Amino acid sequence: MKKVRYAVVGTGWISQIAFMPGLAQSGNSELTAIVSGNPANAGKLAEFYGIKHIYSYDRYDEMLASGLVDAVYIALPNSMHADYAIRAAKAGIHALVEKPLAIDAAECEAMIRAADEAGVYLMTAYRLHTEPGTLEAIDIIRRGEIGEPRLFSSVFSFPVGAGNHRLKAAHWGGPLQDIGVYCVNAVRHLFGSEPTEAIATIASAPGDPRFAEVEEMVSATLRFPGDRLGQFLVSFGGDDLDQYRVIGTKGQLEVSPGYRFDRAISLRLTRGGETVERIFPQYDQFSGQSAYFSDCILKGVRPEPDGGDGLADVVVMRAIEEAAKTGRSQKIALPPHPSHPTPDMARAFPTVERRLML
Template identity: 40%
Template structure:
């Protein structure tokens, strides 16, 4: 497909799956000058599509279901797809989009296995389309500021991390192993895991982990409720983190250095980001003024620029693959099943 070279022309998206995350993404596109929603893909198109057709002026001819999805190849009003489906469907619909010649912005986790991640990367490369994983934290200006501060030497040499994402009581497909691929690690634990990897610029080489399910009943018969894991990096940096669908706890990241510390809390929600800490220059703090869906706007705009100007995304498929390899290693360390 030709590059979207006209700077003033928005990148035209077809969200695939019309759940909550796609709703947020579509609102972000409506706030962007670089992106526009021009088509829809849903397994329940008759029930869900009319709302978004009216909101965003989408023609009924641009509404697809999962059976006729491949026909997007013949629609010049679609440049890219946004994959907001359950985790186990990411690989199939990314690969089908690539074969249709459409660029792909896929939600995290990228897939439910490293094998699937590699298949997605290969398909997009073979069909000359962009693949970006939707790590919205990477595109938040305050997160970028915190990372720069941590890596600048302002807290000395980084020694370790503590992090976690607890207390989101998920239901529905996220508790179904076939659809989710795993429990709280793939949905919540991936946030501190990815942030720690992003801050260090390294890949962990040693893991220890435990999984547990404390809530009785049928809710967690297929996926773990809670997980705690430790990682060691080649430089000697140590990190401990965890996630839970049951605990009522924080979403935070602590970065510990030889001469200071940075604490981010709340860290991984759609807005409300705050941080504070001590550095060799004195105390620091910040409160993000951004409101949902601002992170999604930055994310979508970055992807649009990558397509327009033939750039590699800051969070390409390879980034999603590295997280998946780490999560597989965490599950192995815990003796837990891997999708």
């Protein structure tokens, strides 16, 4: 079986704990190169996964031209996504880019344009688009099992330690960008439409040095066509909580956890006062994501969570930021997204135990 050859660009926490071990069991993908600024760690990871080729960041273009890879997985700070994805596209290499896709709409558009001009695929790394429980939640709503969905409500919170790159303003860090992006993407696809207006508030614990550059919490409300509302609260200072609920005219659906990749997803569907719970197996979401993107590359099919999907979320988050900054609601003008996750995108892989954390 032909396999898509990947280089992992950035060997931090998410690459070590999730992407590299997950890719190994995807079946249609393999790691053939590492691009890293830490030679010692890169060497250990290469030995552990049997990867022969290691490159520093200043040799990235050399790696792209080497003929060793078909695609890159970009897991760098947000401010570096556009540069590395555009350079990959110009070299004829597909790119799977961690979210948020880039730091503003202009960068996202440049990435999309570069990929389209080169005839390669750009996919935003929305692993939940291939997760069976999440796809079932979307399908429950599409089937009308809760009536017309009217309200989305979500809380996503966990404490982030001092010094984490997520707390750096220079990389467009903060809870909105790092975890709020999940809430924005979820409500857009659950409602099947784009928001038209945003209002927001930010807050931080007084004197907490972690939040010298970015806020601790963001609360946002998005208005959707049909006067539907999507509300979410994200925090880097609160305890661990991860869930969302969609309330319709005839019932409601609760998904918990809503976004994490390290635990099984539970769906609780309530109609007529009766609740039915379904707990899905814990799948390896990074295996599924890699397998899906590689399928798209091998079959010549544009991935559903493409650059346009990532662009839409960045536009919405920038509107939320401006609403919080000014205290005034912000209008959002986005074209309808041409596609949404569908059941046939589901990929069910068992969780991987073999990984190396440095």
